[in-house]
């Protein structure tokens with residue numbers, strides 16, 4: 001499937017039209033035990049509400065949504081969130097790195113992550129941060145893509161099944177970093 005999968009940015013209007021598909025990807029991840037902020041029993045309505053709440057950020061360009069698409073269907077997502085603090089014009093976070101359980105281990109996650117890193121660099125964001133449950137597929141993905149472990153937080157979050165689990169924090173530098181005075185060049 002990965003050879004027919006395209007990775008592309010989706011704007012707020014398209015995301016709004018495709019809320020059910022985006023919700024389905026998030027629900028699938030939670031159902032399969034991924035620690036992505038939600039608990040077991042997560043519903044399609046809650047998934048749609050999560051993505052709906054992201055729309056203003058997408059519209060403002062503070063967040064960028066990239067999807068993996070094949071056959072007109074979304075199979076994966078990643079969100080790049082640009083730091084808004086005046087002292088961090090070079091920083092961004094990666095989140096909602098999700099590949100549908102039926103499409104995993106075909107390189108789609110790696111391609112989504114690479115596209116998010118490229119989008120960050122294009123936006124002048126050269127220090128990237130993320131966190132993931134220790135021992136998860138995400139941790140293995142990030143290590144395999146050159147991300148550096150910053151540290152581990154015991155008992156950071158509950159898994160969907162209700163077990164407290166450790167989180168690993170990662171960073172990746174795409175430097176050199178711009179300074180606050182250069183922030184006007186952002187696009």
Ligand SMILES: CC(C)(COP(=O)(O)OP(=O)(O)OC[C@H]1O[C@@H](n2cnc3c(N)ncnc32)[C@H](O)[C@@H]1OP(=O)(O)O)[C@@H](O)C(=O)NCCC(=O)NCCS
Pocket residue numbers: 029034035036095096097098099100103104105106107108109110111131132133136137138139140141142144
């Ligand atoms: C993490 C996730 C996005 C990976 O997506 P994917 O498309 O399956 O990843 P890829 O096929 O691109 O894998 C790239 C590399 O990551 C590592 N990797 C990914 N999943 C792995 C797994 N289950 N077991 C071992 N290694 C894994 C491997 O090194 C792999 O390279 P290889 O296949 O050549 O060995 C996917 O498993 C997922 O959506 N999980 C649920 C949500 C989640 O936990 N997201 C991350 C935290 S926010």
